Amino acid sequence: MTSDSPDILVEDAGEDMGTLRRHDLIVSSILWVVSVLVLLDSLRMTFGITLPGVEENVWLVAPGFLPMILSGGLVLMFSGLIWLSVRQGELKGHFSSSAILRAITDREMVIKLIQMSLLCLFVFVLLGRLHFGLAAALYLFAAMMVARAAKLWQIALISVMFSGAITYVFGSLMKIPLP
Amino acid sequence: MTLSSFFQNIWELATNPLLMLWMFISVTIGIIVGAMPGLTATMSIAILVGLTYGLSPELAFAIILSVYVGAIYGGSITAVLLNIPGTASAAATALDGYPLALQGRANYAIGMTRMASFIGTLFGLLLLLTIAPLLAKVAILFTSVEMALLALFGVLVSGFVAAPDLKIKGWIAAFIGMLMSMVGIDLLHGTERFTFGQPMLMTGFAFVPIMIGVFGIAQVIDNLSLPQAKRIKQTGSILPKLKDYVKYIPLTLRSGFIGTGVGIIPGAGEDMGGWLAYFAAKFTSKKKHLFGKGSTEGIIAAETGNNASIGGALVPLITLSIPGSAPAAVLLGALLLHGVRPGPMLMTEQPDFLPQLGAILFLASCILLISGIIVAKFFIRALDIPPKILMPMVAVMCVIGSYAINIRIFDVFVMLGSGLVFYVLHKQKYPMAPLVLGVILGPMIDENLRRSFMVHGDLGAVFMRPIALVLTGLIVLMLLTQIPWVQSKFKTSPPRL
Numbered sequence: 001m002t003s004d005s006p007d008i009l010v011e012d013a014g015e016d017m018g019t020l021r022r023h024d025l026i027v028s029s030i031l032w033v034v035s036v037l038v039l040l041d042s043l044r045m046t047f048g049i050t051l052p053g054v055e056e057n058v059w060l061v062a063p064g065f066l067p068m069i070l071s072g073g074l075v076l077m078f079s080g081l082i083w084l085s086v087r088q089g090e091l092k093g094h095f096s097s098s099a100i101l102r103a104i105t106d107r108e109m110v111i112k113l114i115q116m117s118l119l120c121l122f123v124f125v126l127l128g129r130l131h132f133g134l135a136a137a138l139y140l141f142a143a144m145m146v147a148r149a150a151k152l153w154q155i156a157l158i159s160v161m162f163s164g165a166i167t168y169v170f171g172s173l174m175k176i177p178l179p
Numbered sequence: 180m181t182l183s184s185f186f187q188n189i190w191e192l193a194t195n196p197l198l199m200l201w202m203f204i205s206v207t208i209g210i211i212v213g214a215m216p217g218l219t220a221t222m223s224i225a226i227l228v229g230l231t232y233g234l235s236p237e238l239a240f241a242i243i244l245s246v247y248v249g250a251i252y253g254g255s256i257t258a259v260l261l262n263i264p265g266t267a268s269a270a271a272t273a274l275d276g277y278p279l280a281l282q283g284r285a286n287y288a289i290g291m292t293r294m295a296s297f298i299g300t301l302f303g304l305l306l307l308l309t310i311a312p313l314l315a316k317v318a319i320l321f322t323s324v325e326m327a328l329l330a331l332f333g334v335l336v337s338g339f340v341a342a343p344d345l346k347i348k349g350w351i352a353a354f355i356g357m358l359m360s361m362v363g364i365d366l367l368h369g370t371e372r373f374t375f376g377q378p379m380l381m382t383g384f385a386f387v388p389i390m391i392g393v394f395g396i397a398q399v400i401d402n403l404s405l406p407q408a409k410r411i412k413q414t415g416s417i418l419p420k421l422k423d424y425v426k427y428i429p430l431t432l433r434s435g436f437i438g439t440g441v442g443i444i445p446g447a448g449e450d451m452g453g454w455l456a457y458f459a460a461k462f463t464s465k466k467k468h469l470f471g472k473g474s475t476e477g478i479i480a481a482e483t484g485n486n487a488s489i490g491g492a493l494v495p496l497i498t499l500s501i502p503g504s505a506p507a508a509v510l511l512g513a514l515l516l517h518g519v520r521p522g523p524m525l526m527t528e529q530p531d532f533l534p535q536l537g538a539i540l541f542l543a544s545c546i547l548l549i550s551g552i553i554v555a556k557f558f559i560r561a562l563d564i565p566p567k568i569l570m571p572m573v574a575v576m577c578v579i580g581s582y583a584i585n586i587r588i589f590d591v592f593v594m595l596g597s598g599l600v601f602y603v604l605h606k607q608k609y610p611m612a613p614l615v616l617g618v619i620l621g622p623m624i625d626e627n628l629r630r631s632f633m634v635h636g637d638l639g640a641v642f643m644r645p646i647a648l649v650l651t652g653l654i655v656l657m658l659l660t661q662i663p664w665v666q667s668k669f670k671t672s673p674p675r676l
Contacts, residue, residue: 020344020607020608023606023607024607027603027604027607031351038358038373041373045370045372049370051368051370052368054633056636057632057636057637057638060629060632060637060638061367061368061629061632061633063365063367063368063370063372064372065625065628065629065632066357066361066621066624066625066628066629067358067361067372067373070354070357070358070361071358073350073354074351074354074355074358077347077350077351077354078351080347081345081347081348081351084345111403112400112403115400115403116400116599119396119399119400119574119595119599120595120599122574122578123578123591123592123595124592124595127578127588127591128588136575136578139571139574139575140571140572140575143403143570143571143574144567144568144571147403147567147570147571148567149565149567149568150565150567150568158568162572162575163575166575166576166579170230170579170583174230174233175233176230176233176579176583177582177583177586178579178582179578179579179582179588179591
């Protein structure tokens with residue numbers, strides 16, 4: 001990477017391979033377990049099923065055939081990734097309680113977690129219970145406040161104006177149903 | 180026949196003032212969206228698929244393709260003015276565009292990239308109109324099993340090409356996408372798959388909410404902490420002199436060829452088209468020393484390459500139902516949603532579709548020439564909106580877009596859920612385009628594969644057809660080349676001294 005490369009190309013330059021592989025180990029292990037569960041269910045749908053009108057080679061046309069191949073492939077690939085992560089991840093000392101605490105109290109991480117929680121609150125709690133415009137305005141206000149996007153009155157104004165505008169444009173003008 | 184139909188479609192579309200107005204607005208919005216760091220062409224198309232669902236197919240495609248063309252070009256404006264490519268496809272443009280802006284030639288660079296984008300799009304379009312009908316004639320020989328294998332091959336190639344880290348991650352993303360598409364009632368036998376007795380899961384996951392979540396929500400979370408960049412002052416005329424451009428025509432043609440060729444490869448995308456055209460220009464230039472310091476050849480090659488990839492990416496999409504890039508994958512979703520089934524039969528079933536698509540692309544690229552000037556002159560201040568304000572607004576748009584398709588709150592949950600889950604995978608450098616491709620093509624692979632087994636009765640008979648055999652061989656070869664043991668066997672050791 002040359003020094004004059006644009007900023008976007010070096011966005012993750014700070015994250016070294018060791019960190020990436022350590023995180024890979026966690027993600028792959030979780031997904032490996034999920035893949036095994038999916039594989040077991042696929043096997044049931046492939047070999048433990050009777051299909052009307054099919055006498056021979058039922059497993060070939062069974063609904064679990066492709067999921068079985070895919071989940072089996074995922075188990076193999078995640079196993080490979082776990083093996084690679086253990087080899088390249090420099091795991092020693094990185095799974096101590098202090099390291100985990102440091103990782104989850106990182107400022108950027110905390111802000112992202114709060115933003116994700118706000119999104120969940122907006123979608124799972126506010127939508128359907130409040131009018132869409134009001135729910136959107138509340139979410140926008142909270143998200144911009146957490147991000148310290150502008151002054152309080154500016155954030156309030158932007159939230160109300162934007163939610164009002166989209167509710168009118170999509171809901172009334174374009175007749176697109178809003179949640 | 181296609182050409183005369185193409186010109187007839189241009190005339191019909193151009194004489195429809197309402198449609199032209201929508202296209203003008205869409206290209207302009209596309210340029211602004213493409214120019215804003217954090218907003219991508221794929222994301223905007225994904226959201227638009229939901230928002231344009233209620234419109235007529237003609238208008239919906241006109242809007243979506245106009246935004247596509249505008250957004251791919253728009254990325255170059257920020258590449259020149261901020262040294263931050265608005266879209267990944269403009270990354271190569273920033274290498275020479277920003278130094279040109281620092282030399283006080285910002286408007287010259289913007290003007291040149293606009294011309295290059297225009298010609299690049301036209302070049303890609305020309306090849307699309309030429310290659311697609313020929314390819315469709317070959318593809319019509321394909322039976323169910325070959326269509327399934329071809330789709331699987333496309334998904335795997337996409338995973339192979341798009342993976343920024345390990346190739347295996349691209350395939351994992353593709354496999355997860357295909358598995359997600361298996362949820363719901365199996366259409367061949369009516370059996371439930373992975374529904375856990377939940378009525379909401381019976382119809383499966385709609386692909387649009389997944390697309391919006393993957394490309395929208397992940398971007399929102401990622402870019403909320405993006406700092407606001409300072410623009411370079413624009414100086415000079417916004418209109419480039421034609422004679423300045425004419426001397427670069429051979430370079431433009433070569434970059435167009437490279438861009439279109441790269442675009443055809445599933446998953447390669449516009450950014451790779453731009454980079455390869457840039458490197459080819461640098462390799463063959465007589466002024467190599469200027470590259471990276473403000474070379475006009477550099478920005479022209481990069482912009483022609485990435486815009487020519489648009490047409491290239493549409494070739495396999497139209498003929499084989501396999502998109503060449505991430506935005507094209509989302510476009511495939513839009514086509515399916517509006518009842519257009521891309522593939523070998525499209526030319527027979529809807530012979531007017533390709534000329535119409537070409538006419539929209541042609542008009543959109545012409546509008547780009549005018550709209551680009553307007554944006555660069557008057558709407559450039561939109562780039563000053565901080566991402567911290569913009570991103571929550573995009574999140575709200577994602578909610579509307581995912582809900583509008585089926586009027587189902589469950590789709591909004593799917594959108595957010597997939598956005599949050601795949602954000603983690605995105606941070607682990609799993610490419611998202613193969614995942615979306617897997618979600619879209621998964622049912623086609625499953626149905627075609629099992630249908631051919633039903634017809635032939637056993638495994639051997641299905642794979643004995645020559646085309647199927649070749650495709651199976653290619654898939655196996657691609658998978659084998661990534662196994663370390665196989666790699667070590669074929670690695671040539673350096674000669675001993």
